[in-house]
Amino acid sequence: MQKINSFEEFQSEYKKSVENPEKFWAEKAKSFLWKRLWDKVLDWDFEEPKVKWFEGAKLNISENCLDRHLESLADKTAILWEPNHPSEEAKHISYSELHTRVSRFSNVLKSLGVVKGDRIALYMPMVPELTIAVLACARIGAIHSVVFAGFSAKALADRINDSSCKLLITADGSYRGAKTLDLKPIVDIALESCPSIEHAIVLERISSKPTMKAHRDLWWHELIEGVSSVCEATIMDAEDELFILYTSGSTGKPKGVVHSTAGYMVYAEYSFRNVFQYEGNDVFWCTADIGWITGHSYVIYGPLLAGATTLMFEGIPTFPDAGRFWEVIDKHQVNIFYTAPTAIRALEACGLDFVKPYKLDSLKVLGTVGEPINEEAWQWYHKHIGKEKCPIVDTWWQTETGGMMIAPLAGITQLKPMYATLPLPGIQPCLVDAEGKEIIGNGVEGNLCIKYPWPSMIRTIYGDHKRCNEVYFSTNPGKYFTGDGCKRDEDGFYRITGRVDDVINVSGHRIGTAEVEDAINTHRLVVESAVVGFPHPIKGQGIYAFVITSDLNGPSELIKSEIIVEICGHIGAIAKPEQIQFVNGLPKTRSGKIMRRILRKIASGEKENFGDTTTLLDPEVVQQIVKSLN
């Protein structure tokens, strides 16, 4: 696939992509390996919603990631794996070795009765076997559902049950910094309530010798022994489901975002090449965990589709010290580095002594994703990591969009700190006002929508197409609604201002306030709770919980810690509140709706100026909450 090389070319490509999207994407799709070409490039109707790309085409995405490169790139490193502990040796896995290992594991899955369309859950640390398992699922047409290994047993079980997964692929445990975490005991608890699971394949990573349940649990290393490494890829339809990835919404349980095969593939490679301006021998490092969409699209699929070397890191940025990222960049001569603002802020806070020992001269391009980046962090990243010579691509996108949507092309698009800048070709953003009316012109602000389909967009919410329609397509009919607020400046550049719904973005991870409230409310002494986000210097946003209890002795530190235990049990440590404030009442409207706007102000330190509170049932409550803070 050709990449865009100048701003003029970008403008002309953008124009073409809007004037004739079908011709544009058909052109981009040509370089892939198809078993049959499409009959129709695009069929869509946002009212249903229905989006079908490359209908009639047949392909397999793992073949496009692996087999397609074997002729020219067999010996090239596909995965460069850096372990948690620097004393353990890094691993270089070539395209040909990856192909062999994926094929072998595909045969293992087949031998366990996995067939096209089955759902497979993965709950694993950042080890090469996770990528191998993902690609093996794709190779035999099984739908992978990766669950971040920081989620609790209940969260894992909920996700497995929502899509009735047949198999779970996991590990005995994981190394994270100085800690060793046992995953298998969590899995054992989860699987007690997962009737659809027939087997759990367990990779040995920490030699913890976990209990293995007879007939259900199987060791990875025993299963692959003597298995053939020849596995013909299952031919898939363009619109066959490739994966499910759960993400939080503003209401209810997490949504299983479904992505399909061909469109996701085309857009993952296209966006990867163009935004990062990837060139043949670049070493690319995306620090995201594969449990999130960033890991799916830019640790695995985008780079492997492009035949790149993708660095996969098992550890954390602060182990053995806060110089680890920079040490790894020098060690592996990383050229393109893609991380989250929260990591940048955390490392900035550790001081420059952790940066100084490293040259960082292999770097060409830096990237950020997941949350708005503040000016100070941007400047620090630019000056101290990029040495003022690396463009920073601030990439805006979502689990639902599958790939980067609004982002500069490195070295091509003019940069503005804190701006995701301009939409990629094929992406047609628009801003709408509270009534859903499109806001035309520049120097404006509104809710961000996308008015035309792009290849890697969400197809449905697993098992609940109605909810998909309600959440994304009914608020602003005829448009996909992102849930984000956005500014478009005088030059037409976009700046994302944050979520406009009840979703909190903590360290780049989406947490639904309703989910946290549900967890808190399970505590026997909790009467009611309301959760909001507030600005946090490192995490971007922190979680603030207002809680009413029925404890006659008055709320205590003990209840606080029990509430935290509930949250960790229901969701995981990522959803732990920074603050829990006990209150006697919550600001509610006469219809019983909690006015979160007021709670958000209180959580961010505001003591007065709460705006119009006349619609509150009991305006006094607000002052009581503020007073109880002191």
Ligand code: PRX
């Ligand atoms: O609010 C936006 C924020 O992250 C949300 C999407 O979260 P998730 O689906 O978990 O995917 C994160 C990784 C793609 C968005 O709705 N967000 C993502 N990137 C940016 C951002 N906010 C500002 N600037 C960004 N570059």
